Amino acid sequence: DAQSAAEMPYNTTKALEYGDAAYVPHEGDTETPTSPLATASTSTETVASPKVGAGQPDLGDNPLDGPLDRVRVDDSGRMLTTNFGVPVADNQHSLKAGLRGPTLMEDFILREKLTHFDHERIPERVVHARGSAAHGYFESYDDLSAITRAALFGAPGKRTPVFVRFSTAVGERGSADTVRDVRGFAVKFYTEQGNWDLVGNNIPVFFIQDAMKFPDVVHALKPEPHHAMPQAQSAHDTYWDFASLSPEIAHMLLWQMSDRAIPRSYRTMQGFGVHTFRLVNARGASVFCKFHWTPLAGTHSLVWDEALRIAGADPDFHRRDLWEAIDSGQFPEWELGLQVFSEAQAARLPFDVLDATKLVPEELVPLRAVGKLVLNRNPDNFFAETEQVAFCAAHVVPGIDFSNDPLLQGRLHSYIDTQLTRLGGPNFHEIAINSPVAPIHNNQREGFHRQQINRGRVNYDPNSLAGGCPFQAGARGFVSVPEASQGNQVRGKPALFADHYSQARLFWISQAPVEQDHIVQAFRFELTRVQTPAVRKRVLALLASVDEVLVTRVAASLGMDVPAPLPPATDRPPHPYSPSSPLSLLSRPGSVGIATRRVALLVAPGVDGPQTRKLYAALLDLGAAPRLVGEQIGKVAASDDAPLDVELSFEAGPSVLFDAVIVPDYPDGECTLSRDARALEFLRLQFRHLKPMLAVGSGAVLLRTARIPDRLPDGEADPGVIAADSCDLADALAQFVAVLSRHRVYVRDTDPPRL
Numbered sequence: 001d002a003q004s005a006a007e008m009p010y011n012t013t014k015a016l017e018y019g020d021a022a023y024v025p026h027e028g029d030t031e032t033p034t035s036p037l038a039t040a041s042t043s044t045e046t047v048a049s050p051k052v053g054a055g056q057p058d059l060g061d062n063p064l065d066g067p068l069d070r071v072r073v074d075d076s077g078r079m080l081t082t083n084f085g086v087p088v089a090d091n092q093h094s095l096k097a098g099l100r101g102p103t104l105m106e107d108f109i110l111r112e113k114l115t116h117f118d119h120e121r122i123p124e125r126v127v128h129a130r131g132s133a134a135h136g137y138f139e140s141y142d143d144l145s146a147i148t149r150a151a152l153f154g155a156p157g158k159r160t161p162v163f164v165r166f167s168t169a170v171g172e173r174g175s176a177d178t179v180r181d182v183r184g185f186a187v188k189f190y191t192e193q194g195n196w197d198l199v200g201n202n203i204p205v206f207f208i209q210d211a212m213k214f215p216d217v218v219h220a221l222k223p224e225p226h227h228a229m230p231q232a233q234s235a236h237d238t239y240w241d242f243a244s245l246s247p248e249i250a251h252m253l254l255w256q257m258s259d260r261a262i263p264r265s266y267r268t269m270q271g272f273g274v275h276t277f278r279l280v281n282a283r284g285a286s287v288f289c290k291f292h293w294t295p296l297a298g299t300h301s302l303v304w305d306e307a308l309r310i311a312g313a314d315p316d317f318h319r320r321d322l323w324e325a326i327d328s329g330q331f332p333e334w335e336l337g338l339q340v341f342s343e344a345q346a347a348r349l350p351f352d353v354l355d356a357t358k359l360v361p362e363e364l365v366p367l368r369a370v371g372k373l374v375l376n377r378n379p380d381n382f383f384a385e386t387e388q389v390a391f392c393a394a395h396v397v398p399g400i401d402f403s404n405d406p407l408l409q410g411r412l413h414s415y416i417d418t419q420l421t422r423l424g425g426p427n428f429h430e431i432a433i434n435s436p437v438a439p440i441h442n443n444q445r446e447g448f449h450r451q452q453i454n455r456g457r458v459n460y461d462p463n464s465l466a467g468g469c470p471f472q473a474g475a476r477g478f479v480s481v482p483e484a485s486q487g488n489q490v491r492g493k494p495a496l497f498a499d500h501y502s503q504a505r506l507f508w509i510s511q512a513p514v515e516q517d518h519i520v521q522a523f524r525f526e527l528t529r530v531q532t533p534a535v536r537k538r539v540l541a542l543l544a545s546v547d548e549v550l551v552t553r554v555a556a557s558l559g560m561d562v563p564a565p566l567p568p569a570t571d572r573p574p575h576p577y578s579p580s581s582p583l584s585l586l587s588r589p590g591s592v593g594i595a596t597r598r599v600a601l602l603v604a605p606g607v608d609g610p611q612t613r614k615l616y617a618a619l620l621d622l623g624a625a626p627r628l629v630g631e632q633i634g635k636v637a638a639s640d641d642a643p644l645d646v647e648l649s650f651e652a653g654p655s656v657l658f659d660a661v662i663v664p665d666y667p668d669g670e671c672t673l674s675r676d677a678r679a680l681e682f683l684r685l686q687f688r689h690l691k692p693m694l695a696v697g698s699g700a701v702l703l704r705t706a707r708i709p710d711r712l713p714d715g716e717a718d719p720g721v722i723a724a725d726s727c728d729l730a731d732a733l734a735q736f737v738a739v740l741s742r743h744r745v746y747v748r749d750t751d752p753p754r755l
């Protein structure tokens, strides 16, 4: 009512803007925050890593939650108002001259509501439009001050708040998550020395070597400009036309056609800074560095047929997975690894470290784990946080610097530039999610939507009227590495950049046989979609330069002859790398068992109730996400008196949304699902997509009805098709869990898929 509104002069949901004293707890609040940090404890940091022991985290100088809480708004128990705080009496009817009369111009409430709505959309990102994000922290394992003065690496156990956004690169904002594409892995560290954005990908190399070509590769990848098709796909002529004419793309193509481009989850993919960066210590000495994120849950991918179907069944598959994992307390974690090397070491490597189409093999420069990333809080508002977050490759802090990689150098311009259009002006750093926790003091002023109210008459430097403030930080500030560089103005590239094939081949020969199969199949799919025969042929010529086996297999899969390799771009012989196992996805199994894996238990009338409940509970205990799936939701009569609650139907929860399946026992031998094509299809797709399957007792009949083979083509038993008597259930479940923790039964894979 008007009186209580008058008693609330401030928006109390912005308590921290006016200090703690202004905070009035509203209904549902259990405690009054005593400091800007107090609210952090409600959703974060309950699980401290063993590296720092138990207890509340020391957020120290990095209180991100304070600044964000200032703008978090909770409407519960609040009156509806206009944007200017005027209470709104009626939100259902516009103001009219008579009930059937014209609407009145005077209705400022209607006009404000419609006007705001009319302008709700902002331009989507020109690349990486589709993304999902979360809050968390980075925890340093060690004191790295010997190699970098970046404060976030300053002490063991030191935690820095982060906001991380994952994305696909090509699709529009509403496109599906599981398309074949490189994924973005962008981390914003809110350090006390300012924000550091490590804007990386899940593939350690890139399409091109020079920023000059970026608009071309993106244009070629995006939907073709005349008819705006296809959406979020690389399988079309313009992309492969560009690729076939760009030999430097060879290495990236191999990664892009591998299972890396269809991750099972954001939580199970690696991240890479891609470029060579520099670390700089307090004495100004610098070393080169590559950044790697390794998921503790292991690296896992989808299979292509599954990825295609998920795009229909749940286009938000990765977004949902990330959200649900965090929501259920299974916080995704990655270790940050550094490859550190000197300029002298770099000079001895068989490639140029400034070339973003090359990786530094771990045999040559080992990875050192230096910290852990934990994502433990979902955003409160997608637009305010995930959409408005602006990552900029140029945002570094003292202790981190750039190399001369010509791709990186172009990025230093592009990211800030693009925000001017996307976020509407130069003050995007004041949007809450982008604001540093470090204070901002400078003489930059005005522009659209300025928030900061700078006091005083001085907005220039040097000045005497403000005592010279804000003053230059000198040695405490960011000092660029004083690298000597002198040369003629020239457009071109160093000779070593021209070795396009040695590392592409390294990737190919480092893959497990099943991964090689998938690469060949991906080329087959993409090039089959290409309409122009000459483009297909040129791609084969490119592959012929990479590896003979690869090109022979791809050509055969397209019914084509193997063409002559492209003329080499360099006289240097290819570098003979030896296979480097860490490049195989299967080489990083992870350490989290079956936590968060989705397991379907197929239930119908007559199912063994006690057994089903026991299996369900056992899976829950292991952190998995079991679901009862049946013909429709609701109660289903079980073998005992207690009915089971079916959670998902075959329609709403198809096979591709599950990592594994269990068919429990049907004690009287009769299971109605054997007459339901959807149930049989469910099992066949579980089999086809290489998933572990457990059938208990007469549940095995259903597998037989679906014609699921329990032998591999070579006659060996399929380790992932497990039949159990009710009495040896514990052993069978243990076997099932062991197979599921390895994710997929890759030995089952055949082309074509068999039944």
Ligand code: HDE
Residues within 6 Å of the ligand: 125, 126, 127, 128, 131, 165, 166, 167, 183, 184, 185, 186, 199, 200, 201, 206, 210, 211, 212, 214, 272, 273, 274, 275, 356, 389, 390, 391, 407, 408, 410, 411, 414, 415, 416, 418, 419
């Ligand atoms: Fe980006 N890139 N990029 N990129 N990129 C953008 O910035 C660009 C490159 C990457 O979640 C844009 O804010 C140029 C490499 C990610 O918000 C834009 C070049 C790598 C994201 C842009 C590159 C990336 C972007 C579009 C070559 C891996 C999403 C919207 C010179 C190391 C960040 C935006 C997020 C986004 C430009 C190459 C990763 C236009 C010019 C290499 C993860 O500024």
